[in-house]
Amino acid sequence: MSAPTTARGYGISDTKKYTDFSVQEFKLKTAGPHDVTLDIEFCGVCGSDVHTITGGWGPLSTDWVVPGHEIVGKVTHVGDEVKEFKVGQRVGVGAQVYACLECDRCKADNENYCPEQVDTYNAPFPDGVMAQGGYSSVIRTHDRFVFAIPEEIKSEEAGPLMCAGLTVYSPLKRNGTGPGKTVGIVGIGGLGHLAIQFAHAMGAKVIVFSHSANKKDDALKLGADEFVLSGEKDFAKPYFDKLDFILSAADVHNLPISDFLSMLKVEAKMVSVGLPDKEWEGLQPQIMASNASAIGTTHIGSKVECNEMLKLAAQKNVRPVIDQILPMSQAGKAIEGVKENHVRYRYVLKQDLA
Amino acid sequence: MSAPTTARGYGISDTKKYTDFSVQEFKLKTAGPHDVTLDIEFCGVCGSDVHTITGGWGPLSTDWVVPGHEIVGKVTHVGDEVKEFKVGQRVGVGAQVYACLECDRCKADNENYCPEQVDTYNAPFPDGVMAQGGYSSVIRTHDRFVFAIPEEIKSEEAGPLMCAGLTVYSPLKRNGTGPGKTVGIVGIGGLGHLAIQFAHAMGAKVIVFSHSANKKDDALKLGADEFVLSGEKDFAKPYFDKLDFILSAADVHNLPISDFLSMLKVEAKMVSVGLPDKEWEGLQPQIMASNASAIGTTHIGSKVECNEMLKLAAQKNVRPVIDQILPMSQAGKAIEGVKENHVRYRYVLKQDLA
CATH class of the missing domain: 3.90.180.10 (Medium-chain alcohol dehydrogenases, catalytic domain)
Structure with a gap:
């Protein structure tokens, strides 16, 4: 045939x-x-x-x-x-x-x-x-x-790993997520809930930032070490200089980017895999001057990474x-x-x- | 006394x-x-x-x-x-x-x-x-x-090295500028003209981007390998995937950032040491999706870097x-x-x- x-x-x-x-x-x-x-x-x-x-x-x-x-x-x-x-x-x-x-x-x-x-x-x-x-x-x-x-x-579970899973795995991997590192995950939706699991499975300490108090229990169950309400004033202050990497899965253009960047260590990076319809608000180079941070994005991942991601998901029940x-x-x-x-x-x- | x-x-x-x-x-x-x-x-x-x-x-x-x-x-x-x-x-x-x-x-x-x-x-x-x-x-x-x-x-020449010199040296150094690397320098003013010299002195190939055709001769004398008029249509196209790093000394908020980022290799970075009064225009994560690039800034440099910078300036006549x-x-x-x-x-x- x-x-x-x-x-x-x-x-x-x-x-x-x-x-x-x-x-x-x-x-x-x-x-x-x-x-x-x-x-x-x-x-x-x-x-x-x-x-x-x-x-x-x-x-x-x-x-x-x-x-x-x-x-x-x-x-x-x-x-x-x-x-x-x-x-x-x-x-x-x-x-x-x-x-x-x-x-x-x-x-x-x-x-x-x-x-x-x-x-x-x-x-x-x-x-x-x-x-x-x-x-x-x-x-x-x-x-x-x-x-x-x-x-x-299972087949139905494998579907979302093909895009959402790979999209979060690749930047986590390429930015050194692993034991001894602290990673911030912003937004707990289709991508974010997998990012929490993968960052945890890779051995990092995971700090989750969300506007939704009702997702706290889920975040902790999925592997978050700490949950932070990012709508609250001064939410970023306790995490100054604590994060080795931030992965944002929030699909919004008006994140408090300055607050998020302030938590990064020197020369660390924030990657947004959320791709909103509009340009970022409030992004002036000055907000990165205190720690030489940078912001960028990534695009899915490679086949090598996809196979790694699936293997890790199978092993660690992601x-x-x-x-x-x-x-x-x-x-x-x-x-x-x-x-x-x-x-x-x-x-x-x-x-x-x- | x-x-x-x-x-x-x-x-x-x-x-x-x-x-x-x-x-x-x-x-x-x-x-x-x-x-x-x-x-x-x-x-x-x-x-x-x-x-x-x-x-x-x-x-x-x-x-x-x-x-x-x-x-x-x-x-x-x-x-x-x-x-x-x-x-x-x-x-x-x-x-x-x-x-x-x-x-x-x-x-x-x-x-x-x-x-x-x-x-x-x-x-x-x-x-x-x-x-x-x-x-x-x-x-x-x-x-x-x-x-x-x-x-x-000379004393009068040392002055501008203290801020402008260190401000460009530090990000060049920290982003791997050296032999075998190609670096883009954006803007040829107080910072940019030193960045060209330092990048050249560090052994990199230097591509200079400027709006001012009348600075071409200066750029080449200062050590640029190529000079590109960034006001021209499609100026970035010949440099797709060619740059290991971009240092922007342009003090403007409305650079064609998308064009600049498109020239970077995968996961490479653009650092803007120009700190304009307004936020960047046109910065949507999508424009970095084709190469996982990132944009950030830095803040002067350390004492160790300042001493290195002065030594290099003395040796290589920067x-x-x-x-x-x-x-x-x-x-x-x-x-x-x-x-x-x-x-x-x-x-x-x-x-x-x-």
């Missing part, structure tokens, strides 16, 4: 009607020797899906876009040169489906920073076919962007907290829940197109 | 009349066993002087402020425990005159990030005496903040370019020239109060 050439998905045509999903058939990328095709079983609902289909990050690239990049399914076809995966194997796909694999960045396991990288949806493959996301029946991509799921991890598993046909309801902040951690969609 | 208890200086009382200097007598800090007192011979005119006395960085701390923190003079008195300096020796003082010297930062040669650090002017010493700057006859401070001037460097040496009584004219961008590199004031 040859690999399928099309799939069906739930897509959005109008950023103003971002919960009005319609089912359409769409073309899959041309199957190449390194491509893996999978039948999708679950797809997590990420904040990026909402930013994209509401137009917050700009207009849609085509007239119909299928979101979703926290994908888990079973391999149905592999190209001739695929050695890592077999038909029937349970695998995941995250927020990236293409890189040149030949540039210096790709060769240095920084394929997530390849200038030719293609997002999992709302972007064209080099062959011109539009990449469509995981709110769909089938996805096909190069084996560099496919990840084996350890058997300890799992997403799933609010609800919804049939994929209720994608609109899930999107609404994320947009309106009703979701605490993660919704996952279960395939119902087959 | 006991150490003097007062000095005279040129100070400003009204941020709206920032060229109307008046001469007054002021109190020096209490002389301690580690204090060095010097008769000031020269003082460079730094952009910080202008930001402070124009109120750009906020109101004045007292009703009369003497600016100036690029100070060179001769030692007239030393405390009992001063071992490094002798009466008659030529020394410099920069932009910091106090730190606790007991905290972790101080002990780790990060006294420039000590939370108790005191600026050279517009700030009080712990004994309550206001620190006054170098547009004056005498300054006294702890020997940690006094630097021996190598004999190869010198400020002095537009004009003016008598200190013409401080207002110098301030006006900096404020209106008439100065190309540095004015230096020569003592005339004695």
